[in-house]
Amino acid sequence: MSIDRFSPKARLADTGEGITTDELHLAARNHGMPLEALRYDLTPPGLHYVLVHYDIPMTTAGNWRLTVDGCVEQPISFGLTELRAMGRQTVRVTLECAGNGRASLQPRPISQPWLMEAVGTAEWTGVPLADLLAAAGVRADAVDVVFTGADHGIERGVEQDYQRGLSVTEALESGAIVAWEMNGLPLPPQHGYPLRLVVPGWYGMASVKWLRSIELIDHEFTGYQNAVAYRIRTEADEPGTPVTRIEPRALMIPPGHPDFMSRHRFVTAGEIVLQGRTWSGWAPVDRVEVSTDAGVTWYDAELDAPSNDDLAWRSFTYSWTATPGEHVLTCRAHDRSGRVQPVEAPWNRGGFANNTAQRLTVLVR
């Protein structure tokens, strides 16, 4: 029995090939945030995007242990009660899946077929990762920090617990927290109950769910999710560059009302306030432009005051006088690092970090 049939290699869709059954299986399990939920400052439970690589593991809070070991002065193991005694911090974080936008690429990388909804913003409460590392004592020989979850599966032939590494510097300086609450309630099962990592500004793959181990190692981590998956490549056999922070993006709430099947939009002519959210994992967004003629002319949107959490989304509005006919609405974000959201992002084999600008076709009547 070849494992290839059960755990296929990565491939690109053929020209004109529709979404496959394998992709549909992933789309039926994982879900995006319906774009009208951009109206909420904090994404309500069940609307925040979720991507689970394997199965949601069966976990209990009572006997949960998190170990911190490896290149530390003193290995430590925490139960949840001990963790709570270490401190309590709440951070507002916009998380986005690294594969968001993948299904719109040509050719399409075969994987979780996200359109553009794989995003959400929540308040995560837990203890700063830096405090846990300080409690264990980071040794001078530590290079990378490896986070291991309780979820287990096979990916492209490699059996694994889900694991991701960060450099010691990233782990200490990213503002990451080890969280047990989402929006003031215990984590839902699909978001990592009872404990997860949250790394602000990074694509979601860094925020390991069902976190049970933090190991400091004296060399670069070369596990599957860092070295094989989540790399930007144009050729299959090149090493590629790692996927890290979230590229700038702006998304509008689709105005008017939809057709059920096509999701096309119908809008009544007149003054309409287009609303949306914008974020970047590199630096705060300080400008959003909107176009109502498919990108021929652009106008600045109004941005609300930034929140205290620089990397969480901000809201923007743009007043549009909608005239009868078909219109293509689009928008793009600029952040303080100088990054500008492209009208068309460069293609890559894994379909990662695709922040191509949203295009919304509406029929004004």
Add this chain to the structure above:
Amino acid sequence: MSIDRFSPKARLADTGEGITTDELHLAARNHGMPLEALRYDLTPPGLHYVLVHYDIPMTTAGNWRLTVDGCVEQPISFGLTELRAMGRQTVRVTLECAGNGRASLQPRPISQPWLMEAVGTAEWTGVPLADLLAAAGVRADAVDVVFTGADHGIERGVEQDYQRGLSVTEALESGAIVAWEMNGLPLPPQHGYPLRLVVPGWYGMASVKWLRSIELIDHEFTGYQNAVAYRIRTEADEPGTPVTRIEPRALMIPPGHPDFMSRHRFVTAGEIVLQGRTWSGWAPVDRVEVSTDAGVTWYDAELDAPSNDDLAWRSFTYSWTATPGEHVLTCRAHDRSGRVQPVEAPWNRGGFANNTAQRLTVLVR
């Protein structure tokens, strides 16, 4: 500008046609229940299936009004506080989408492409619908009861608020409630906040969300969702028969661990307890059979004690000695009305009520 491009007519997929972009847009918004969540008696928030025809409407609880009018002695309008004063009942209900299983049909009806995860069980708290109708006084000329939600859109060219009708008898005798809580918390936005109908035993289309109006009429309701959609048809131009109660189904938790991309399962040889849930909207399920050889031989599973809510799912288990090699697991439910879940359900144009038995291919090592 033809509306057909924006609101296409129903069609079947061509032979070999992959899932379309329109179907993917629906799959990215709506989501099933990952089958490992069959382990929970009550489906946690965000894991229960959700199907929203149009957009989740922007609603507030403070000014919400529900009107009961038409063929009644005394029209009434309720705010949420007044409704809560009418009574409080909690019912455990298994809801399933009428389109569950659609995407596996050949040819495939083009619509929300469910595989088999469009299910969930929750405790809904509210006031019995029969009490509201009694308060208004059902007149002798009342024939149907029309429920209207706040969600608005276009479907196959017809602009509409989402509306469904029940006969007066069904409305009074189905045990339906008008609910404001799900699993002890206010309804999430996508499940109808602040108020929805829940009709036990019926496919989900009957349980109108964002409920704002109950109108009794003196004739049969012929609105779109009763007379056009949600009909069992084999030909496009026949009137068809209405989709009503949930057909019997049993689903197993996929054992072992998955491959990320193919969702194929890997199982370690030895004794394995297969677990699942079973339900029917017609009568309690009193027998589940399991086969581990693709349906050649069948064995009775053990059923747990039924809950007080006859139409909510029951749990079943079957002990299997897994031997190395590839195995196809399947199961089927029998209910007390005499209905038996088919190995292959008959095809229909809308892809409704398809309770074809689950088939799980596993590789035992």
